[in-house]
Amino acid sequence: MILVKDKDIVVPGEILAKNDYYPGRGTFKENNKICSSHVGLVSIRNKQISVIPLVSKYIPKRGDVVIGEITDIRFSMWGLDINSPYAGFLPASEVFGKEKRGLENIFNIGDVLFLKVVDVDEVKKVKLGLKGRGLGKFKGGVLVYITPSKVPRLIGKRGSMINMIKEKTRCDIVVGQNGVVWVKGDPEMEKIARKVILMIDREAHTSGLTDRVRDTLIELIKSGKGNEKIKG
Known part of the structure; x- marks a missing residue:
């Protein structure tokens, strides 16, 4: 039973659904109830309920490059979760050059893609595309979610921070x-990369972060602590 509507604003602990639904990001399950973990906007995709935090929402802009997960397949498009209050859609014409049937033979629900924001209309419908260097479907790997406004800190000046992690x-x-x-490598190294990425997300406002990240990477790799519980 669903107790909220798509795009409703909810608060921590609020019950969103019971029984037949599955918890997504920003939610937790308690007995047969799915509850919100924080203040945010409800996102309902099929039988999965997520809550997108208002404090860290991503507002799409034309020309942005984003990572999205396919949540829906329709006759002429795929629907994607792009970590935003606004869902994205990838038209079949962006893939085939003209619309065709059988979209599930190309991309399926759960596939993760690297895309470009082609257009955002007045009602925030986000059109996505795959035409561009490096865009396409990811194979394997893990996803890490950070505050969108902290992306520049993760990348660093001229790519210094992200290149060090790589x-x-x-x-x-x-x-x-x-x-x-998106992170892909040896499973232990993926865990270590995830740890330091989340560390940067938490400590982006502090000074001396680059040195601390370098020291943390060296220590984790040396001691093989990728399996320790990840905070954040």
Whole structure:
């Protein structure tokens, strides 16, 4: 049973649904009830309920590059979660050049893509595209979610911070402007990369962060602590 509507604003602990629904990001399950973890906007995709935090919402802009997960397949488009109050859509014409049937044969629900924001209309419908260098479907890897406004700190001046993480962990890392980060490498190195990415998200406002991140990377890699519980 659903107790809220898509785009409703909810508060921590508020009951969103019971029984037949699944908890997504920003929610937790208690007995048979799905509750909100924080203040945010409800996002309902099929039978999954998520809550997008208002304090860290991503507002799409034309030209942004983002990482999105396919949540819906329709006759001529895919629907995507782009870590925003506003869902994105990828028209079939952006993939085929003209619309065709059988979209599930190309991308399916749960697939993760690197895309470009092609247009945002007056009602915040976000049109996405795959035409551009490096855009497309990711294979494997893990996703890490950070505050979108802290993306520049994760990247660093001229890419210094993100390149250091890539070099130390030997992971492939792609950062979306929507605060979604894709990481792929050795499983232990993925965990270490995730730890320091979340560390940067927590401590972005502090001085001396680059040195602390470097020291943390060296220590974690040396001691093999990628399996420790991740905070944040």
